[in-house]
Amino acid sequence: MVFVTYGYISSAQGIKFAADLKLGHYMKIPPRILFLVQMAATIISSITQITVLNWMFRNVPGICTPSAINGFTCPIARVHFNGSILWGVVGPAEFFGPNAVYRSLVWCFLIGAVAPIPLWLYGRRKRNSIVRKINLPVLFGSLSWIPPATGLNFSVWAVVCYIFNYLIKNRANAWWAKYTMTLSAALDSGLAFGIVIVFFGFIYPGWMDKFSWWGTEVYKQGCDWQACAYRTVPNGSHFGPGSGW
Template sequence: MRKNYDPVPQWWFYTLLMVVVGLSLLACEGFGKQLQLPFWGILLAMLLALSFTLPVAVITATTNQQPGLNVITELIIGYMYPGKPLANVAFKTYGTISMSQAITFLSDFKLGHYMKIPPKSMFIVQLAGTLVASSVYFGTSWWLITSVEHICDPSKLPEGSPWTCPGDDVFYNASIIWGVVGPLRMFGPLGLYSKMNYLFLIGILAPVPVWVFSRLFPEQMWICLINMPIIIGGAGGMPPAKAVNYICWGAVGIFFNFFVYRRFKGWWARHNYILSAGLDAGVAFMAILCYFTLQVRDINGMRWWGLDLDDHCPLASCPTAPGIEVEGCPVFT
């Protein structure tokens, strides 16, 4: 393949890098500095993305789980530049999404290599796809914001409306926690949650017991299958995902990757990944179809257990701090 196709020239990458960095600096330093992030924040975010791309790519390639840098970036800029929520969000985006997109870019190139697609064609298609996708995303978001009344405001939306924006709500809350309040007043000596910093130590030491037991009981092969980083990282989707989402994911995953894998291994090897892609594509197509046929006419479906976007636990939203009284919630002392 190397003899048949010319590689992508390095100056293509360098040129694209300089253009993107220049646009990023313009976005942060220009427009009245509305993003609040100074130029050194862009450079630091780039350095973080560059430093973590290789190790995170190795983890992604071996476990199919991609750890994010969102908490790390929020923590760093929260300490260095407190009281700036937009700067916190911008720094997190440049640090986290840059690394994530780099890994996706490499993954696509690897797939193209297997399919014997010319590298230059892959580069051009990915660049064109990025421009088209970002434009469509921006246009769609702008259209929804201007066309859906009370979007992202569950208190004013009709019952059963899907426009509650749980992911955006988490993004906004993170900007308040890490940007406005700051980690020093949340998880530092001035905050109430300083003991949560011990979870960093727990995360580092969590794989050690598994390794010890695998050495003590080498005949128990299932111990080696326990991967604590994947187990801990799996909870990274919560929020916005809720317990009911994890139950559904777990049920489907166990059924196909345990029962079907053991009983019908040939079917699993031939169709399982196709089924996974089909389910993802089906959800996307049905979301578009439901919106243009039903939701655009304020028809949000019938009221039933599976439509409720909660854990079906009224006490889950109750405060746990002592002395706080909320109607319908117990008071802790």
């Protein structure tokens, strides 16, 4: 887990940081000001997250367990822990070795490297084809969020993307070009502020205990909230291809 934290996660955060700097370059923001703002935000967010994390461990009962209140089940932390068990304790040879069950999945590395080439060659000759709008690296990369993301997350992303990057872009292109990035930042910020206000203003004081309505009951009946499996594996069996593979 230490290797993953200082290796993969540091690299991923560095890539995201470079992507933000690249976006600021496209928006004509002075690079020195952008860098200072990014560094200030990084320091403030680091201190804030550590403080909030320690406060939650002391004040949220059952945190990071299936019985945690208000959905504080820590799905990303569970995925991170399970990954450390898979790649560290057990070892990848047990899953992807020469005679392992999931050996065939190793071919996905080659498929991911080769698959964009035919689309690119085809799109060069078909200027108006919808194939030119397909970005396989983005599609394949988004699957890395499953888990902890669920079908609910992806369906919401698809709807929002269709509305803003297709309908609004085609019908009000000037508005889309001027305000879409501002709107994206506003939605993210509004969600964060809304969560803080709802939690400390209504949930933490206990005002929402035993409160239910149609929306909460329907949502809690699904596996997206309960983190349950849509199908179960019988005892003595396993998930994946059989021994004949």
